[in-house]
Amino acid sequence: PGMTIVCGDSHTSTHGAFGSIAFGIGTSEVEMVMASQCLILNKPKKMRITVNGKLGKGVSSKDIVLYIISELTVNGATGYFVEYAGSTIKSLSMEERMTICNMSIEMGARGGLIAPDETTFNYIKGKEYAPKGEKFDEAVAYWKTLASDVDAVFDHEYTFDASDISPMITYGTNPGQGIKINDFIPEKANTKSLTYMGLENKQSLIGKKIQHVFIGSCTNSRIEDFRIVANFIKGKRKADHISALIVPGSKQVENQVKKEGLDKILEEAGFELREPGCSACLAMNEDKISKGEYCVSTSNRNFEGRQGPGSRTLLASPLTAAAAAVYGEIVDVREYI
Template identity: 55%
Template sequence: MAARTLLDKLWDAHVVKAATASTPGILYVDLHLIHEVTSPQAFAELRARGLNVRCPERTLATLDHSTPTAPFDDLGQPVYASEEAAAQVAELEKNCAQFGIRLNGWNSDHRGIVHVIGPELGATQPGMTIVCGDSHTSTHGAFGALAFGIGTTEVGHVLATQCLLQQKPKSLAIHVDGELPANCSAKDLVLHIIGQIGVNGGTGHVIEYRGRAIQALSMEQRMTVCNMSIEAGARAGLIAPDQVTYDYLRERPYAPRGEDWDKAVRYWNSLASDADAKYDRVVHVDASRVRPTVTYGTHPGMVVALDAAVPAPASLQERRALEYMQVEAGKPLAGTAVDVVFVGSCTNSRLSDLRDAAAVLRGRSLAPRVRMLVVPGSLAIKHEAEREGLDQVFRAAGAEWREPGCSMCIAMNGDLAKPGQLVVSTSNRNFEGRQGPGARTVLASPAVAAASAVAGCVADPQSLLQEQAA
């Protein structure tokens, strides 16, 4: 047999019917993640056709996009931003009850962002195919799973058949060699990569991240990298499973146990790309060249090192982006006034992200007029952060400690910025109005976000952390 990539192995293991020159193939789906926004129409189609959910045991639901993150009311009930948001949640609750699907709802200890709870529960595992009606499903590729977002119509297809019509993407290997500097995070790394290959650099491909710098990342850091693969245009992101993966998954609620665990690990160890496997494209990235990195425009490829000058616009689109962002070419973004800081989203809402933000905020206060929201990715993360006292650090600094949810990442739940306000955000997209009509977004790491909240302007956290060390 010819040498195969990780993508080849995952694809071959799930093909139900091979593609032809004129028709896509049929791919089996191991895990289907759903939430309240992209599933109602799919369930309505099932009812209209008199169909059942084919494999409810392979479907996992949660509440995240429209759910309020503000404290509950005096009766312990969520306060929705709109009737539409409340209706979306109620519809998912009804659909899951009718079709026998596990729902991590308001009464669940495992409620949270869909791409946070999947790994947290151990439902996400190496070797799987995983889909969700959400583009950042690529997050789960950090475990060596082929994970990608699908449309609402496709959500209905998977519910009814547990399969999808798919054409196999091409493979793109991104070798990240060298060592990531100590003052840089996985968010800095992935922004740097997107800046290097561009927002269309991965189009038509699945990216496999390889190399010493990737192997050195924790699982939470790997999830951040894979999460943003879609921002480079890729269908998915992949990292081969290794001991770091297994240590993370062991004893998780849905992970295999006993002999099943040993058998699973033997299989997972076989998934790594063969030594002489060929990729359709190969890109090399030097991790030692990464610096704290932020976006300055209106897509995630418009990135710059924090202390470097914003480049001159090379197109009308880039000129419009600078005008919208009120950013001047030739000057660094550092020092730009900040109105709102958001720490959260499926990119950076895990415990390590909250620890990074708290390390900068500890013993300090937010700058006047800066609002900061800290939104944990799940209820489990919220409780662990509170056990560690991180919530007290945030509150003492003047930040808002919220309930789990997608929050300001997509601003569907009432958490949004005002027109013209500049948001330093740990989320994954900086499109015009993404965080509220007229709002301007700078993507950054949790440490840079926290430092910006303290300084009142886009700021490097290194000087603050050095002060604490001294």
């Protein structure tokens, strides 16, 4: 908390979940940081997005952020740094908060952050590189000062009610083209996107047959994501025609998956546990989706060709993706939990 973190990857903003100012930079800026530990930047404007209330059954942090992006569009936060606030956000675990901050970029923001609180401190305590003993107490005392002042003024504010959020899924070729799982594709949806995706306006995605499921990426490849998936698929099996990839975000996560026996549950259900990495998020190595085929993916981008030339990506939460793998088509997971 309180650090400024930069890296040559736009999803560096994931670290904002800890109350850090974290954002991606380009190659020449990386050179500048390595040489001087400094950056010359135009100060972004401030935006606060507040979400209050209790989330419904089957709704996750991925659904929260996909809902926000569908409301704001992919350009809605361009030029801003976003703070997420409200009772719903405070109720989230650290890993759920990381998912939200991770996708700040997909609404055009420079980055996103959440004020550190007891959830943050408890998560950090005991970690290998965390301060120890009195130094940890001193750090927490400082971290508690980082929250925005109660009278802080933002350049733009949005407020959402958690009860309005349902499991989400995208239908188009950018993350802002998303709908609630049981809604219909908008009548005025982008024609070019629909043509690429092989879909039509006013169409429901429920019952849409898919060929692939990818559960991974820097958005949803943490241990909590895999616990949710394993809990849902335990005793079930993926549909025969589905290719289902599980890709941990790190060796640490992979080891924890094996330690908890989640790998056995996943393998018994027909899911393939791959080596940690980016994998099918951006068609890394052989992890590609074939032309014209559909993939329900827990990643963050659904651009044309993102998962392979001609691939068709439908962004969703790990729970929705797991349900799609089991039933071989897009379903409303709330009917099965």
